[in-house]
Amino acid sequence: MKPRREGGKTWTIIGGGVSILLILGWMTGVAWSDNSLCFGCHQDESLKKQDARGKSVSLFVSEPGFKNSIHGKLSCSDCHTHIKDDKHAEGGRKAADKRVDCATCHEKAEKEYLQGLHSKMIMKGTERAANCYDCHGKHNIFPSKNSKSMTNVSNIEKTCNRCHADAVFVKEHALGTAIPQEEFKKSVHGKSGEVTCTSCHGSHNLRSLIDPKSAIFRSNIPQTCGTCHPDITKEFIGSVHGALAARGRTDSPTCTTCHGFHGIKAKLDPDSPVNEKRIALTTCPQCHAAERISKEYKITTSPVKSYYDSFHGLSYRGGDTYSANCASCHGVHDILPSSDPKSMIHKANLQKTCGNCHPGASENFAKGRMHAIASITGEDFGEKVVGWVRVVYIILIVMVIGGLTFYNFTDWLRKTIDRRH
Amino acid sequence: MTKKYLRMTLNERMQHLNLAVNFTLLVITGFALSYSTAFWVSPITDAPLGMTLRGFLHRLCGVATVFLGGYHLLYLAFTERGRRIAMDMIPGLKDAQDLWETLRNNLFINRPAKALRMPRFNFREKLEYLGLIWGTLVMTVTGFILWFKTEWLMYFPMWTWDVARTIHFYEAVLATLTIIVWHFYSVVFNPDIYPMSWAWITGDLTEHEMEEEHGMELEKIKAEQKGELKGFAQAAVVGGGRVYPGHQQSEEKGPSIRRFYGIVQSFNETIKNWKGT
Secondary structure, eight states, rough: OOHHHHHHHHHHHHHEEEEEEEHHHHHHHHHTTTTTHHHHHTOOOOOEEOOTSOOOOOOOOOOOHHSSTTTTTTTHHHHTTTOOSHHHHHHHHHOOOOOGGGGGGGGGHHHHHHHSHHHHHHHTTTTSOEEEOHHOOOOOOOOTTTTTTTTTTHHHHHHHHHHHHHHEEEEEEEEOOOHHHHHHHHSHHHHHHSOOOOEEEEESSSTTTTTTSSSSSGGHHHHHTTTOHHHHHHHHHHHHHHHHHTTTTSSSSSHHHHHHHTOOTTTTTTTTTTSSSTIIIIIIIHHHHHHHHHHHHOOOOOHHHHHHHSSSHHHTTOOSSSSOOHHHHOOOOTOOTTTSSSTTSSSSHHHHHHHSSSSSTTTTGGOSSSSOOOOOOOHHHHHHHHHHHHHHHHHHHHHHHHHHHHHHHHHHHHHHHHHOO | OOOEESSHHHHHHHHHHHHHHHHHHHHHHHHHTTTTGGGGHHHHHHSSTTHHHHHHHHHHHHHHHHHHHHHHHHHHHHSSSHHHHHHHHHHHHHHHHHHHHHHHTTTTOSOOOOOOOOSSHHHHHHHHHHHHHHHHHHHHHHHHHTTTTTHHHHOOHHHHHHHHHHHHHHHHHHHHHHIIIIIHHIIISSTTTOOOHHHHHHHHEEEEHHHHHHHHHHHHHHHHHHTTTTTTHHHHHHHTTTOOOHHTTTTTTOOOOHHHHHHHHHHHHHHHHHOOO
């Protein structure tokens, strides 16, 4: 019996101990869960510690701020899982393990985040790459729909710009010298208040420009823009530019090539690259008059040159918006090569295209070489004739005006000399 | 008081002024298109609808010039003075000789310089006048092709329109330079004339100017004054024998071009008499 009794005693001690521990645990649990124990110290606004670099860090947590947040009903220890022990509370000396694992609850977000650029940068050791709390806040988290939330549509710009409008940060992280905010706030999207950084860049799974899965990767841009502008994307994808861009031609334009990106402006804004006063000066010629592109792809620059010398081009360059520009004849998002029967400049459609501005344009009206360049060595008969007319006229002008000038000069000289006497 | 000789009647001066204004506007509004990015075009391009109004003004002035040309033809055909002008404007061998000898004088090949007596319209003026007619014809034809492209391109291929455009441009260059080099020398920069010939405003030439530029005509006028035209004292003073009796012929009833020109002529006569005392 002795061993049995002894054994019973042991069990009693163990059982008692466990129950005491359980009671103690429950008691501490109560104490932790109403967070009073934590706020006992952390309500103090002057509570500070020194971090590894000797920088002073405030340890103040506003109790009402936390209580109002979406996590207000959670216990501190639900997130701060590593600082349960008494030593932290007693001496305040044990460095708190600051790693808070949001993924315990927000598993899906974490998964997305881990694929995104910010997490990759953290893994590479970049100090100022965004962690959960950089964008969502710490103790004051609100759901995105709440206008007080850092991730509310109206606040996202501010949230991102805490880093991305900081010139030092932008420079250090080789994000170019431009600060997107400045362009964006003047843009039509920025002014709308409905579109913000994450609309195009994505949020948790925000990826780098060179990541093929990124929303802002070249060939994904039409889809990204298409989330709001689906009809235009549909038109564009069918166009010659869209088809080439989809095949990975980096020189083929996509939405941003013509419209810009952060600073996209409304068509009517004179600063917009797609404003009708600028489209034929800067926007189309940026490729169609570019030496590198024209050489590489064997596209000719003569359409731009001949357009500038034509009536349309001359008048257009003088600011005449009634005069035809590139888009008037070639279309906008749905530009197709002349060989395509749907193209505005297909033989069968030219009469109609010209007729848009020239009512009564006959079938003959649209025949002939459009972007003709006068030259005596031209391919086209008309080009040659015009070239010769020009040559003959220039010779005529030089001879006639030269002759008249010479004659008058002798006359003037004679009369001037006569006057001396 | 220096004796004055009528060079241009009021009607002719108005034609000249009309042409000068239209021509200048055509030059400005035309080259404003060809050089639409040049600095001097900015007043046009900066204005709202500037280029549109430029085109409108260009066509308006073009039409005005064509009407002026038509009027001038009627003037030449249906007035005594006009017919005389047309006759005197026909170039002849004498003009070629004048041109040649003037050049030889100027280059000191003729030593001493030959004294040249030139007719009512000297070779310089004939050259310019005929050039003006040529230019107006070319610009009118090509201009209307450019304007009525839809109609033109119903029957002709597109390159013909391009040819018209090229001709219109280069003829404009030629005409503008001719006016600057030739006409402005004749009436402004010629040392005998400088600072300006006032004939386009006053209508008169002085006796000295007549001697220099139209010696033959002056002789003729003087001979007429002495001889055949004794009875026309008033005419002799101011008109130099070139007074037209047009208004006397316009007695016929009903509206007619002759009658209309008679009125214009009477008006000229009145002004002329008032000037020439």
